[in-house]
Amino acid sequence: MSSWIVTYLWLIPAVPLAASLVILMLANSRRTASAALAIFGQVVALTMAVAAFLPTLQTPGYRAFHNFTWFTFGEQTLRIGWVIDPLAAAMLVMITLVGLCIFVFSIGYMAKDKNFTRFFAYLSFFSAAMLGVVIANSLLLLFVCWELVGLASYLLIGFWIHKPSAAAAAKKAFITTRIGDIGFFLGILWLYGRSGTLLFYDHGNGCLENAGLLLVGASATFIALLIFCGAAGKSGQFPLHVWLPDAMEGPTPVSALIHAATMVAAGVFLVARVYPLFSLGAIDGVTPSLTVVVWIGVVTALMAALIALAQADIKRILAYSTVSQLGLMMVSLGVGGVAAGIMHLLAHGFFKALLFLGSGSVIHGCHEEQDIRNMGGLRRLMPVTFLTYAIGMMTLSGVPLFFSGAWTKEEILHATAHWPKSSVPYYLMLAGVVLTALYMTRQMIYVFFGDKRAASEHAHESPRVMTMPLIVLAVCAIVFSIALTPAWPWLHGYLSGEPAHFEIGQLIQPMLFLSLALVAGGIGLGVLFYRKAGATDPLAQAQPAIFRFLENKMWLDEFYARTVLAFAHFAARFSDVMDRYFWDSLVRALAGVGQLFGILSSHFDERGINSGVDGATTGARGLGRFIAARHSGQIQTYLRAAGVGALALLILYAWLA
Amino acid sequence: MSAAAFIVIAIFTLAGAIAAATMPRLIHAALSLVLAFIGIAAFYFLLGAEFVGLVQIFVYVGAVAVLIVFTILLTRRGQEDTRGFSWGGVVVAIAVFCGLVWAILHTRVSDAAPQIDPLTVKRIGEVLMTNYVWPLQCVGLLLTAALIGALILVAEEKR
């Protein structure tokens, strides 16, 4: 029964895509119809995702794929296909479920927007492209969908195109990710050149299976690093993370869908998908490419957590937190904890979507105010938002026992602690945990506690259509943890293909106390430090220099402007000067020679030939006047005459032959 | 080459071409033109020239059609209707068609398609780089000139 499901797997992205196309054709006023269509498409996709998920539960390490020939090109055949395995199935369910919540939330959030239908068309399109990335069994198909995801995010970030900042952010996101994608594409070409196939799994001949890996051989390190470029671009890893915080210019549901739950996860997913390439020839679980992944992840995680401490925009804090969490996932993949990284990815999808939607609810309630320094005391005015946000915050900070984020974070710490190469990442990750708790506490205190400030005077709770998704996601964030605990590591076993056993004694591990201490330390420090926070940040008072450094995002944007952009400007100016002076003078010299000849021959003309021709012209002028009258200046008349002439020639020929 | 495929593609292509020539709205005509070009590419596939078919799709559908749509967008402002039509052209076109068909039917051609090996991209590349290397360079020059010329034509004059 499983085989027919994999044959029809393409329907999962196809249904939202069809919904998107139909919505695009609807008139702008058909709001209800467009939202209903988008949500219907998402519900169908969710149902099918669950249907595809069920067979993967029956056997550990289940994998089914369906390949077919896309087209034949001379002697070469390009084959693509789709695959369903625990990794893809878990992602499918998470994306469709979170997507559904966000679609519903958008009805409330975008209620007053005049491009409501277009928004839902884009959302559906995005969802379709993302689902395509997940089910692809070919690096080529994955890349195509990957770029479609990029296009969708461009359209959605720049959705409020009338805002110059939104247009610039969309452009920045598109170009920055494209830099990574060039590397990705080169990696694909290289891989194809070595292994002759881009299929992941193909009865032992795919590029991730033994025969294919044998062909790839030693170049796997470079191919893996090139593919990682693409992953780093999409997942906002240092040094390509700069687009992600700017992408917050898009509507908040977009931030939740793209920049928290799904798209940025695509990079992590990609690394997990082509993991055999990364780990090829590993000694003790360490390869050069994986080491690069670890260090990039560590730098990203720590840097973003530090920057998040000094931001004032509620969504930007969450954006940097996302960057930081993605770094954490990359570290986990790099040290060999693939299952742990994907578990954190799934859990993060739920709770970060929750946080973003919660921030959207706050922004909506405070009449489009995004600066946390102008909020405060919202816990009484927006109780549902407050409660769900608190759950999200505790999940993100990793408060133990009841919240899913805590368990996955521990798995990652476990994996990092056992990395044979160095223990520095482990200690830096511990510092990251404290920082996460600290900046989330800061945000909570500013937004929900303390006295009312300017923007919270007239705040109101959001409508039901917005709070319901929040509640659903909050419940997910808690209930999900059942499958994650060490006492019953079901998801871990599911992803790595080993059966899980229930053992209550495993629940309490030494690591639990360590992380409890760290989280408590972070939150306690935050409460102590920000309790009486006023208009100026306490950190800014204590350490103004550090604060300014962090507030300006470590001046990375400025650094890029000084180096990369400056070089481009210089190259452009240099070519301009070359053009203007060097080539131009060359051309001028040539022209001078020509002119000289012209003058000489004109003199010869005037004196020698002119007089003889004069007589002939008077005759020609009379003829010319006659013909000129036939010339209306209408080219089509001329063309028609030419057609008639050609026909006349043909008839003449036929007559003679 | 199957007759059924041929008939389907022929109807598709001709319908697209007729729509491209007669649609009152420009943008509809441009989109129908894309259909006609795709149909023509399908003919190339049918004839065993996959490479030409792909080039046809890349160049005509990918570039020329997009250029046409851009031009339509750029020249739309303050434009009166685009419906103008004259029947004189139709008469001439039909007459030319009759003449051409007469000429084709009176020409003796070999109608049997010989068996051929698939024409590989490698072979095309070899021929292009040996026998046709000068024409290739000339086309490169022509394309460069066209690029520069188009830019100069379109560039806004400085005031």
Add this chain to the structure above:
Amino acid sequence: MTPTLTIFLILSAALFCIGLLAALSRRHAIFILIGIDLMLAAANVNFVAFWRFSPEPAQPTGVIVAIFSIAIAAAEAAVGLALVIAVYRHYRTTNVDKLNQLKG
């Protein structure tokens, strides 16, 4: 029955004449370009068809000519459309009936 060379030639003649019709009858400059593009494409179909039915198909001359022709058509379209834009800027119209500057 498999399609014969004659059928292909008649088809390309039909395409050519549809292009001619667009170039002759429409008043809008872009339609004229569309017509020209159709005519060029029809000629390419002829080249490829003649190659396929030639006694010596190992020599891909027809295909090569078609490829060159497509490249030239691309250049033609770029320059032609640039001309349309330039003309539009200058005269504020793209109706060829009003563009009678060829008249002496």
